[in-house]
Amino acid sequence: MEIKNVMIAGAGVLGSQIAWQVAFSGFNVVVYDAFEKGIKAGKDFHNNFARLFEEKGMATKKQIEETFSRLTYTTNLEEAVRNADLVSESIPEVEEIKKSFYSELSKIAPDKTIFTTNSSTMLPSMFAEYTGRPEKFLALHFANPVWEANIGEVMMHEKTDKKYFDIVLKFASDIGMIPIPIYKEQPGYVLNSLLVPLLKAARTLLFRGISDPYSIDKTWMISTGAKIGPFGIIDMVGMDTVYNIALRNGKINNDEESLKMAEYCKKNYIDKGKKGIKTGEGFYKYPNPAYQNPEFLSANKE
Structure with a gap:
């Protein structure tokens, strides 16, 4: 065919x-x-x-x-x-x-x-x-x-x-x-089996007030040489997708923290029109997000 x-x-x-x-x-x-x-x-x-x-x-x-x-x-x-x-x-x-x-x-x-x-x-x-x-x-x-x-x-x-x-x-x-x-069904395929735990860990650090999105992304980018951090990735994926995943996981697994995280995403981002790249703003503003600035990873620079 x-x-x-x-x-x-x-x-x-x-x-x-x-x-x-x-x-x-x-x-x-x-x-x-x-x-x-x-x-x-x-x-x-x-x-x-x-x-x-x-x-x-x-x-x-x-x-x-x-x-x-x-x-x-x-x-x-x-x-x-x-x-x-x-x-x-x-x-x-x-x-x-x-x-x-x-x-x-x-x-x-x-x-x-x-x-x-x-x-x-x-x-x-x-x-x-x-x-x-x-x-x-x-x-x-x-x-x-x-x-x-x-x-x-x-x-x-x-x-x-x-x-x-x-x-x-x-x-x-x-x-x-x-x-x-x-060859066999695997939730998350290969890529998301590796990526989803990273994004969830990043969201958890933010949700619990441990650190802020820029600092978390800088940590990942500097330590691994990646061109983009987890919150930049979330902006590409779309906040509504992240919300739906967290909501679904919370309901299926009776995971109260996932449900609260979903509500956090909705209240602080989706309801404000901050859905990521497709709306021009998420954790970053587009088309020129801060993480693409050469100074983003420099000492004492945002």
Whole structure:
């Protein structure tokens, strides 16, 4: 099976990146979002990516024009999936929303279509029965930003047909990713199995009043040589995603501190419109966050 036409479900921070990368790599892409404001945000992201690619010499004007020519947008799910060989889902990290989405998608997608989820926190087996094609359903998980942290984690569940696992591994390679095969379901894949404990530890240090975001990020960046600290990463992921994860973990594990942490994120950041890069402010202000200032890591400097 050859992948030519791809539907991206969700035009948020990561969904828009995936759509751009797939279109840039030569595939026809339909970007679907349930809301017009989501489509508008996705188009704004793509205009920003075009400027970024040109400014950094990552693409010529012709390549950018060709990328835009391969991108279309719609709020009509049936229209979006009509010719799709593969779907990449990046809708909100809320279990019921995803179940509803796959239930609806299963009724209108062509038989050929492979479904993939980019969920960072939920396992494919949680939704397999709702897809109507468990053998053609698996995870294809991207890091942020897609073109720099270019890994594509491909994870099976027990009912995934190996044939489609191999097809998605090849697709990941074809769009410029380094394929990371994951043969058994693992919460957090490889990347988030390493990353989530870091972000949780950072949030805990802040929530308990141990230290402040800048100092925590400086500690990590100086000690490891990383280009970005945990709170900068949270801004990329999006505060609402972090909130949903903390809330879900709190409810599932009856973890009172996770629930309080979720409420802390909501009260101090989300309710104030500070959701991260996508709103222009989170722990840092964008487009020029303090951690990118050469003096950020200097002694006695912010």
